Amino acid sequence: MGLHGRPASFETRFALLRMTKSVDCKIGRHGEERPSGPPDQVRGSNHARDISIAMLALALAACTPAPKPAPTPEQAALLKPADARLAELYETSCKACHTITQSGAPMVHDQAAWAPRLKQGMPVLVDHSIQGFNAMPAGGQCATCTPADFEGLIRFMADQEGSAG
Ligand code: HEC
Numbered sequence: 001m002g003l004h005g006r007p008a009s010f011e012t013r014f015a016l017l018r019m020t021k022s023v024d025c026k027i028g029r030h031g032e033e034r035p036s037g038p039p040d041q042v043r044g045s046n047h048a049r050d051i052s053i054a055m056l057a058l059a060l061a062a063c064t065p066a067p068k069p070a071p072t073p074e075q076a077a078l079l080k081p082a083d084a085r086l087a088e089l090y091e092t093s094c095k096a097c098h099t100i101t102q103s104g105a106p107m108v109h110d111q112a113a114w115a116p117r118l119k120q121g122m123p124v125l126v127d128h129s130i131q132g133f134n135a136m137p138a139g140g141q142c143a144t145c146t147p148a149d150f151e152g153l154i155r156f157m158a159d160q161e162g163s164a165g
Helices: 005-031 037-063 073-078 084-092 111-118 122-131 147-157
Strands: none
Touching: 084 147, 111 122, 122 147
16 A cells, blocks of 8 residues: 555655755854844843833932931041031030940931931930930930030931921
C-alpha cells in the first residue's frame, strides 16, 4: 500500500523545508545588524519606571513633609536660637540636657521627639517648663526665664522657630 510512503515523503519535505528555513535564518542573522530595538525598549521602560517612582516619591515628600532625622550629638551641640537673648539663656540652661540623648530630654531639633509633646499645646509645655515635668527640673535651670522666653526656647528646641502656631 502506498500509505506508508506518503507520510514519509511529507516528512522529508517538511524536514527539507525546516532546513532551508534554518539556513535562511542563519544567513539573515549574519547579514543583519544585531537587533537593537528590544533591549532599548526594555531599558527605556526601566527608565520610565524609575522616573515615575522618583516623581511619586517627590510628590509624596511634597504632600507629607517627612520629619527631619534627629541631629547627631555633634550637630545638636552647635545649634542655638537665632535670638541673642534666647541663645544665651539656652546655652546656660536647656542645652545641658536637651542635647544629650541619655538625659531623657527630647533632643533639640528632633522633630519626631517633639511632635507628640507639641500636641499638648504650647501653654502646657510652658507650664511644664516652669513647674517641672518628671526628670525635667522646674524652670529648666533657668532662673531668669520669663514665660515668653520658655515659649521661644521650646519653639527653638522643637524646630518651630519663626512659626506663629
Ligand atoms: C537637667 C536637665 C534639663 C534641663 C536643664 C532642661 N530640661 Fe527640659 N527636659 C528634661 C527632660 C529629662 C525632659 C523629659 C521629661 C519627660 O518627658 O519625662 C524634658 C522635657 C522638656 C519639655 C517637654 C515637656 C512635656 O510636657 O513633654 C519641655 C517643654 C522642656 N523640657 C523645656 C525645657 C526648657 C525650655 C529648658 C531650658 C530653659 C529645659 N527644658 C531645660 C531635662 C532638662
